[in-house]
Amino acid sequence: MALDFADRELPDGLILRVRREQDAGPLAAAYQRNRGHLAPWDPTRTEDFFTEAGQLAQIRELLALREMDAALPLVIADGDQIAGGVTLSHLVRGAFQSANIGYWLDRDHVGRGLASAAIAAVIEVARDDYGLHRIQAATMLANHASQSVLTRAGFERIGVAPNYLEIAGRWQDHVLFQRILHD
Numbered sequence: 812m813a814l815d816f817a818d819r820e821l822p823d824g825l826i827l828r829v830r831r832e833q834d835a836g837p838l839a840a841a842y843q844r845n846r847g848h849l850a851p852w853d854p855t856r857t858e859d860f861f862t863e864a865g866q867l868a869q870i871r872e873l874l875a876l877r878e879m880d881a882a883l884p885l886v887i888a889d890g891d892q893i894a895g896g897v898t899l900s901h902l903v904r905g906a907f908q909s910a911n912i913g914y915w916l917d918r919d920h921v922g923r924g925l926a927s928a929a930i931a932a933v934i935e936v937a938r939d940d941y942g943l944h945r946i947q948a949a950t951m952l953a954n955h956a957s958q959s960v961l962t963r964a965g966f967e968r969i970g971v972a973p974n975y976l977e978i979a980g981r982w983q984d985h986v987l988f989q990r991i992l993h994d
């Protein structure tokens with residue numbers, strides 16, 4: 812059963828909504844535009860990632876995971892362009908009821924609280940509609956913007972996980988954060 816998500820309005824008239832196949836072209840354009848902006852914080856991407864075909868394959872994979880109750884892939888839409896993305900992934904049920912959250916914004920949209928607004932909307936749905944207990948995030952030690960967004964959204968710092976993710980071609984230490992949804 813797919814995880815439901817009703818479109819949400821964000822500041823500046825942007826819309827947070829579920830990713831769809833028609834986003835492949837605009838997403839490829841957004842990733843091309845933001846290649847330098849995202850490179851320090853992202854895994855090393857193949858050239859295929861920056862093409863419409865590569866994005867379509869990714870979207871299909873994520874939508875299949877959504878059908879399996881394992882992921883919620885969202886975009887921040889700015890008319891027919893894409894201004895960012897938020898994804899809940901690795902959603903695990905049973906005694907864990909936990910998911911990971913990842914997010915990014917177009918370089919021309921940072922600093923206006925958009926990521927904070929989008930994360931707040933996802934937290935609400937994860938708690939009230941999906942019955943999750945916890946959301947986890949991992950940021951690189953130097954990613955102060957991301958850490959600030961998480962703290963504002965009520966996440967608490969768990970600690971540093973050494974060599975946690977392969978980012979920009981290197982296994983890098985990360986600060987782990989969690990937000991407990993039902994206190």
Ligand SMILES: CC(C)(COP(=O)(O)OP(=O)(O)OC[C@H]1O[C@@H](n2cnc3c(N)ncnc32)[C@H](O)[C@@H]1OP(=O)(O)O)[C@@H](O)C(=O)NCCC(=O)NCCS
Pocket residue numbers: 848849852914915916917920921922923924925926927949950951954955956957959960963
């Ligand atoms: C992290 C990111 C999503 C934050 O989105 P945002 O909408 O700009 O967030 P906010 O507007 O709420 O700003 C967050 C804070 O970081 C600050 N900030 C923004 N850009 C910054 C930068 N380049 N360096 C340092 N601080 C920055 C803001 O002033 C704000 O500070 P405050 O909390 O003290 O007010 C965005 O910067 C981004 O896409 N970064 C690249 C990808 C990335 O890092 N993704 C997360 C991986 S864990």
